Amino acid sequence: MAEYWGVKVEDIFNSMQERFRPEGAKDVDSLFGYDIKDEGKWKLTVKDNKMTIEKTDDLTGCIATMKADGETFVGVNTGNVDATNAFMGGRVIVDGDMGAFGKTGKLFRKFVIAQKEMTTKDYLADMFATIVPRFKANEAEEGLDVSFAYDLGGPDGGKWTVFIKDKKCTITTTIEGKPTVTLEFNDARDYVDFILGKIDAQSLMASGKAGAKGDLNMMATKWPILFEKYKDPMAGNVPQQELIVLKKIISLNEKFSTGPVMGKFLKGLKEQKIYANKCPQCGRMQLPPREVCADCRVRVDEFLEVGPKGEVRYMDIIYYAMPDPLTGQVRETPYGGINILFDGCKGNETLPHFIRKDQIEKIQMGWNEKKGTRVRPVWEENRIGDIWDIKYFEIDE
Amino acid sequence: MGKRIAICAVAQIKNDAEYWHLRFQNMLLECFESIMDQTKVTFDMEKGIRTIITCSNDMFDARTISNNGVTDVVGAQFRGEEKMDQESINGLGYAMASILSGHDDVILFMGHCKESQGESRRMISNLSFDPFYTRPLGMDYHNVDAMQARAYMEKSKVTDEHLAKIVVRSRQNAQKNPYARENKLVSEQEVLNSPMYSDPLRELHMYPITDWAYGMLLCCEERVKEFTKKPVWITGYGSCMDRYFLGDKDLTSNFSLKNASKRAYEKAGIKDPKKDIQVFELSDHAAYQLPMWAEGVGIADEGQGGKWIDDGGMDKFNVNLSGGHLNGNPLLLGGAARAMECYYQLSGQAGDRQVKGAKRAVAQAATGGAGQHQAVIVMEA
Structure with a gap:
C-alpha cells in the first residue's frame, strides 16, 4: 500500500477507534461510507455514542459516502491538504447527505503521525535540501551577488555553499571561491540546534563552538529576508494531549497604612501642597518623602514644601498602556509620563506624574545641561489625599 | 558538632493586632535603630x-x-540583601551559613509582617x-490544620479540655511578656464555648492576626x-521539608519535625533534650500543635500528648513562657519570635518569666499547612 507523508490510508481507519470522541457523537446515529480509490471501502457505524469501522465492499445503508484518492484522504486527515480546497476542487466528493457527513468532523480527535526520530544527518539533509525552495526570489534586490558558506564539523558534518546571483539561488556541497561569509561550527549538531532555535548564536560564538569569517552582518540582515524560516518536520508531530489551562482571578482585598511620612505627603496633596523631605546629612530631597535617607541610613524628619511648579526632567510617551492597577480600566493612549523637577529641588530629585494629553508633543525634556519645559499641576476639585488629587501637569505659560 | 555563631542583640516592637497608623517600614525602622544603638555596629x-x-x-x-x-x-541600600520568604527561623540558618x-x-537580620x-x-x-486541585477545594492553614488536629488528638488522647488549658495558659504567660x-484573659469555659472554626479547632484555638517586626545582629x-558582652550562641540548626501533598503523608507522624530536631541536636551535641535543654519555644499556630510539637522535639512521649499535659509537661519543660505563637505573632515570623524569647532567657533578660540558670534553649518553627516544613534551633548561653 502506498504511503503519503509516511502514512497509509489504513492507518487513518485503524486509529479511528482510539481517536473516537463519544461527546462528539451524541446526536449521531448513522452509517458512513468511505471509498478510497485503489485502496478499498470502509463502513463507519455510529450509534449510542459508540462506533465501529470495518473494511467492506458493501456500503449499502450509508447516509453519505466520501470518495477520494489515497493521497487526498491522507492529506486531509494529516493536515497536509486543505480540506475545503480539496472539496471545492472536486478531489473529495460526498455522495448522499452532505449535512449528515459534516458531523463526522466532530467524531474524532486529530490524526497524529507517529513520532519518528530524526538524526543530525537527517536534519542536515533536510535543512540544506529545502534552502532553494525556501528562497524568496522577489526579495532579492537587483545585482545582489553573495555567497554563504557552511563548514560544519563533527561526524555528521560537511560543507555547503549557497549562492545568490541574478535573483537565483543555487547550492553546492563544497566551499568554492571566496564566500561573502563562512560560518564554521565545530560540531554540526550545534548548527542543527541553532537552526531549530534550541540555542542562540551568541552563546555558541561566546563559547568558541562557532565562528564566522567574512561579512557576518550581511548574512544576519539578508538571510531572514531572503529565505523562509526552516520548518522542523517533527514539530507538528508531537502527539496532541489535551492540555487544559485554567483561567483564574486572584483577588485579595488590602488596606495600606500610609504612616506618618507618606501620610504627610498625601495629606499635603489634599491641601494643594507638595512636600519633600530633606536628609539632615547629605541634604538631598526625597519625593515622595521616605522614612530614611537610604544613602546615609538616617531618619529624615524635615519636610519642605516644593513646587508646585517645576520643569520636565525625564519623559516618555506610552502607546501600549497597562491597565490601571487599581481599577483594571485600560487607559486611553497615547499618554505622556514625565518626571518633574520642582522648584526647590535639584538634580534627580524628581517626582513622576502625567502630562496633559494634548501637550504631549509640545513638551521638552530637560537634563543636566538643559532646562525642560516649565509645567504646573492641575488639581482635582475634590481631593482625598491620593496621587490623583493632581489630575496631570500642564505647560506653565 | 557544628560551629557556632552569636546573637549579639535583638530588637522588636510589641506584637499588636493592628498598627493602623504605621507602614511596616516604620515598624522596621524602630527595630533597626535599636540594633544600631545597642551594638554600635557600622556599615563599613x-x-x-x-x-x-x-x-x-x-x-x-x-x-x-x-x-x-x-x-x-x-540599611540595605548599596549592600548585599537576601530575602527569606519562609518561616523566619530559617533566616537564622541562612545567617549561620x-x-x-x-x-x-x-x-543584620530583619523581618516584618503586617497581617492586618x-x-x-x-x-x-x-x-x-x-491552583488546580487543592486550592479550589478551599484548603487553607485553618482547615488543613484541623485535619491534622483531629488525627493527632485521637492518637495522643488530647481533648477539647486540654486545648482549653493550653489557650488559657498561653494568655496568662503572655501577661509577663512586655512584647x-x-x-484578654480567658477561662477554660470561654475557650470551650468559643465558636468552632474547623472541627475540632475553635476560634480561640488559633493564633490571632498580628502585626510585628524585629531585628537581630548576628556575628562570628x-x-x-x-558588639556585646552577653552573646547567646546558636549551636545547632536543622530543618526538614515534608511531602507537599497532604494526601501523601501521615499527618500524625511528626516526620519532618523529628528529622529537623535530630539534625539540630546532633550539631549541638544534645543527647537527651529532656535533660539537656531548659527552655522550649514551640510554634503553636493552633493549640493542638503545642503537645504535638512537644512530642516531635522529644519532650513528650510519642502518642502521650494528652497525658503529658495532665502531668504538667508544659510547665515542667518551660514551654512557651512567652505566651507562644498562640498568643499572637505573624504566621511568617513565629520562629524569630521563638528564637528571641530563647535569647532573652539565655541572656537573663526575661524579666518575670526568667528561668533561673537556663543554659540551653530550643526554638522551633513550622511553615505550611499541617506543619509541613519544620526547623529547629538550639541556642546556648
Whole structure:
C-alpha cells in the first residue's frame, strides 16, 4: 500500500477507534461510507455514542459516502491538504447527505503521525535540501551577488555553499571561491540546534563552538529576508494531549497604612501642597518623602514644601498602556509620563506624574545641561489625599 | 558538632493586632535603630555589615519582591540583601551559613509582617495550595490544620479540655511578656464555648492576626566582643521539608519535625533534650500543635500528648513562657519570635518569666499547612 507523508490510508481507519470522541457523537446515529480509490471501502457505524469501522465492499445503508484518492484522504486527515480546497476542487466528493457527513468532523480527535526520530544527518539533509525552495526570489534586490558558506564539523558534518546571483539561488556541497561569509561550527549538531532555535548564536560564538569569517552582518540582515524560516518536520508531530489551562482571578482585598511620612505627603496633596523631605546629612530631597535617607541610613524628619511648579526632567510617551492597577480600566493612549523637577529641588530629585494629553508633543525634556519645559499641576476639585488629587501637569505659560 | 555563631542583640516592637497608623517600614525602622544603638555596629565594608537578610512575604505585603519595599529602612541600600520568604527561623540558618562560610562576619537580620493589611489570612494561605486541585477545594492553614488536629488528638488522647488549658495558659504567660500581643484573659469555659472554626479547632484555638517586626545582629565567634558582652550562641540548626501533598503523608507522624530536631541536636551535641535543654519555644499556630510539637522535639512521649499535659509537661519543660505563637505573632515570623524569647532567657533578660540558670534553649518553627516544613534551633548561653 502506498504511503503519503509516511502514512497509509489504513492507518487513518485503524486509529479511528482510539481517536473516537463519544461527546462528539451524541446526536449521531448513522452509517458512513468511505471509498478510497485503489485502496478499498470502509463502513463507519455510529450509534449510542459508540462506533465501529470495518473494511467492506458493501456500503449499502450509508447516509453519505466520501470518495477520494489515497493521497487526498491522507492529506486531509494529516493536515497536509486543505480540506475545503480539496472539496471545492472536486478531489473529495460526498455522495448522499452532505449535512449528515459534516458531523463526522466532530467524531474524532486529530490524526497524529507517529513520532519518528530524526538524526543530525537527517536534519542536515533536510535543512540544506529545502534552502532553494525556501528562497524568496522577489526579495532579492537587483545585482545582489553573495555567497554563504557552511563548514560544519563533527561526524555528521560537511560543507555547503549557497549562492545568490541574478535573483537565483543555487547550492553546492563544497566551499568554492571566496564566500561573502563562512560560518564554521565545530560540531554540526550545534548548527542543527541553532537552526531549530534550541540555542542562540551568541552563546555558541561566546563559547568558541562557532565562528564566522567574512561579512557576518550581511548574512544576519539578508538571510531572514531572503529565505523562509526552516520548518522542523517533527514539530507538528508531537502527539496532541489535551492540555487544559485554567483561567483564574486572584483577588485579595488590602488596606495600606500610609504612616506618618507618606501620610504627610498625601495629606499635603489634599491641601494643594507638595512636600519633600530633606536628609539632615547629605541634604538631598526625597519625593515622595521616605522614612530614611537610604544613602546615609538616617531618619529624615524635615519636610519642605516644593513646587508646585517645576520643569520636565525625564519623559516618555506610552502607546501600549497597562491597565490601571487599581481599577483594571485600560487607559486611553497615547499618554505622556514625565518626571518633574520642582522648584526647590535639584538634580534627580524628581517626582513622576502625567502630562496633559494634548501637550504631549509640545513638551521638552530637560537634563543636566538643559532646562525642560516649565509645567504646573492641575488639581482635582475634590481631593482625598491620593496621587490623583493632581489630575496631570500642564505647560506653565 | 557544628560551629557556632552569636546573637549579639535583638530588637522588636510589641506584637499588636493592628498598627493602623504605621507602614511596616516604620515598624522596621524602630527595630533597626535599636540594633544600631545597642551594638554600635557600622556599615563599613571591611568591619561592618555587608549583608542584610530580611524576612517578609509577597502575599502578606501584597507586593512582588516584598524586600524591595524595606531595603532603605534596614540599611540595605548599596549592600548585599537576601530575602527569606519562609518561616523566619530559617533566616537564622541562612545567617549561620553566611557567617560560617567566612564570607561575612556580621549579619543584620530583619523581618516584618503586617497581617492586618490583608482582608483575609485564610485567602493568603489558600494561595499556598496548588491552583488546580487543592486550592479550589478551599484548603487553607485553618482547615488543613484541623485535619491534622483531629488525627493527632485521637492518637495522643488530647481533648477539647486540654486545648482549653493550653489557650488559657498561653494568655496568662503572655501577661509577663512586655512584647506580647495584648489579649484578654480567658477561662477554660470561654475557650470551650468559643465558636468552632474547623472541627475540632475553635476560634480561640488559633493564633490571632498580628502585626510585628524585629531585628537581630548576628556575628562570628571571633568578633563577638565588639558588639556585646552577653552573646547567646546558636549551636545547632536543622530543618526538614515534608511531602507537599497532604494526601501523601501521615499527618500524625511528626516526620519532618523529628528529622529537623535530630539534625539540630546532633550539631549541638544534645543527647537527651529532656535533660539537656531548659527552655522550649514551640510554634503553636493552633493549640493542638503545642503537645504535638512537644512530642516531635522529644519532650513528650510519642502518642502521650494528652497525658503529658495532665502531668504538667508544659510547665515542667518551660514551654512557651512567652505566651507562644498562640498568643499572637505573624504566621511568617513565629520562629524569630521563638528564637528571641530563647535569647532573652539565655541572656537573663526575661524579666518575670526568667528561668533561673537556663543554659540551653530550643526554638522551633513550622511553615505550611499541617506543619509541613519544620526547623529547629538550639541556642546556648
